[in-house]
Amino acid sequence: MSVAAELPPASRPPSSSSSWSWWEQAGQAWWGLDDVPAGAGPRVAAMGVFDGVHRGHAAVVTEAARLARSRGVRSVAVTFHPHPAVVLGRRQEPAALVSVRRRAELLRAAGADDVLVLPFTQELAAEPAECFVQRVLRRGLGCRGVVVGADFRFGAGGTGDLTTLRRTLGPGAAVVGVRPVLRDAERCSSTLARQLAAQGRVDALTDLLGRPHRVEAVPVGVPDALTGGHAAGPARVVVEPLDAGAARLAEGPYRARVLPLGCPAFDVGPVLDGGRGLEVGRGLPVGPVLDVEVVHGAAGMRLLLAGGAWASTQCGSLAIDLLARLDDDDAGARRGHGAPRAVAHRRVVHP
Numbered sequence: 001m002s003v004a005a006e007l008p009p010a011s012r013p014p015s016s017s018s019s020w021s022w023w024e025q026a027g028q029a030w031w032g033l034d035d036v037p038a039g040a041g042p043r044v045a046a047m048g049v050f051d052g053v054h055r056g057h058a059a060v061v062t063e064a065a066r067l068a069r070s071r072g073v074r075s076v077a078v079t080f081h082p083h084p085a086v087v088l089g090r091r092q093e094p095a096a097l098v099s100v101r102r103r104a105e106l107l108r109a110a111g112a113d114d115v116l117v118l119p120f121t122q123e124l125a126a127e128p129a130e131c132f133v134q135r136v137l138r139r140g141l142g143c144r145g146v147v148v149g150a151d152f153r154f155g156a157g158g159t160g161d162l163t164t165l166r167r168t169l170g171p172g173a174a175v176v177g178v179r180p181v182l183r184d185a186e187r188c189s190s191t192l193a194r195q196l197a198a199q200g201r202v203d204a205l206t207d208l209l210g211r212p213h214r215v216e217a218v219p220v221g222v223p224d225a226l227t228g229g230h231a232a233g234p235a236r237v238v239v240e241p242l243d244a245g246a247a248r249l250a251e252g253p254y255r256a257r258v259l260p261l262g263c264p265a266f267d268v269g270p271v272l273d274g275g276r277g278l279e280v281g282r283g284l285p286v287g288p289v290l291d292v293e294v295v296h297g298a299a300g301m302r303l304l305l306a307g308g309a310w311a312s313t314q315c316g317s318l319a320i321d322l323l324a325r326l327d328d329d330d331a332g333a334r335r336g337h338g339a340p341r342a343v344a345h346r347r348v349v350h351p
């Protein structure tokens with residue numbers, strides 16, 4: 001039986017959700033082995049969860065792409081969702097740094113020709129490593145090579161490793177274990193990235209990811225008065241993460257670049273915040289830099305965008321790239337004390 005056929009329907013995004021329509025539009029990923037086109041030829045796979053696609057992940061995917069090119073085949077990033085630790089009850093919170101849609105986009109940006117999302121279930125967790133390699137990597141994807149981190153473990157009991165891959169894939173296949181990519185002598189990991197986000201350590205997080213951390217969000221309200229569609233003074237827009245399980249971000253003020261999401265034909269429109277609307281450079285929209293305040297409440301995480309009236313009126317959803325934490329002294333103090341503490345809310349006024 002195929003992986004997709006074994007899935008509960010809820011594992012796949014509902015076709016009515018906006019994120020699913022982006023999947024379809026972008027043709028970003030295969031969802032389950034059944035989606036993989038038959039007879040598409042051999043491949044080299046990179047394998048892992050890849051939440052956040054940090055620099056360590058990028059090294060694995062880039063190596064798979066290089067190996068695939070050298071063998072004249074396509075590369076595929078094989079990723080799992082939800083996170084095994086959540087499915088296996090080792091982690092309570094389903095906190096993910098990025099949505100699966102964004103993960104697929106980042107894996108492609110790192111060099112993967114294709115992305116396969118395998119829904120992670122109790123059944124998959126119980127599958128012996130050798131069976132997984134035979135069923136998914138050999139028969140399903142025709143792998144001529146596999147690239148993982150040198151310490152990657154998989155399969156029932158976590159017994160699968162590089163040796164398992166070499167033995168099971170056979171002599172013609174290349175199996176590469178990428179040496180750990182470090183940041184400040186610490187192994188880059190999604191767990192570390194989630195910790196840095198929870199502590200509001202934007203500089204360290206940017207360094208670990210190799211790019212600014214992005215929150216994908218949708219406007220839900222305008223707290224400040226808007227008169228006839230025009231801002232009466234500095235406007236603030238409330239936005240909520242698109243992904244209800246988005247990893248926690250420390251409360252407090254940030255500076256962020258805000259981009260329209262999923263609307264490629266975005267019209268710049270009237271600029272409501274004094275001339276700093278979207279510019280178009282090299283075919284890509286370059287959003288305005290805005291002050292953002294992150295708050296947590298009963299409804300979950302919310303972000304208040306200063307001067308973001310254009311966003312609520314012009315575009316359904318937004319990408320918010322965090323550039324800096326505004327209260328650096330406070331962040332420094334937090335670093336010194338280890339544990340994150342609440343940051344007093346400061347009203348962010350757009351200049």
Ligand SMILES: Cc1cc2nc3c(=O)[nH]c(=O)nc-3n(C[C@H](O)[C@H](O)[C@H](O)COP(=O)(O)O)c2cc1C
Nearest residue numbers: 049084085124125126127132153154155156157158
């Ligand atoms: C293909 C595959 C990939 C896996 N990847 C991960 C992983 O990235 N992280 C993780 O914690 N567990 C992962 N697991 C789960 C563990 O290998 C293992 O199934 C789990 O720890 C259950 O172990 P148990 O049989 O001792 O209960 C993966 C399992 C499979 C089959």
Ligand SMILES: Nc1ncnc2c1ncn2[C@@H]1O[C@H](COP(=O)(O)OP(=O)(O)OP(=O)(O)O)[C@@H](O)[C@H]1O
Nearest residue numbers: 047048049050056148149152180181188189190191
């Ligand atoms: N720092 C790193 N250097 C090299 N390879 C890495 C690094 N981190 C992860 N990998 C590899 O990238 C793939 C995906 O990693 P995966 O998401 O499973 O691990 P992770 O980043 O440690 O996540 P988590 O912290 O959630 O367990 C795996 O093959 C893994 O071994």
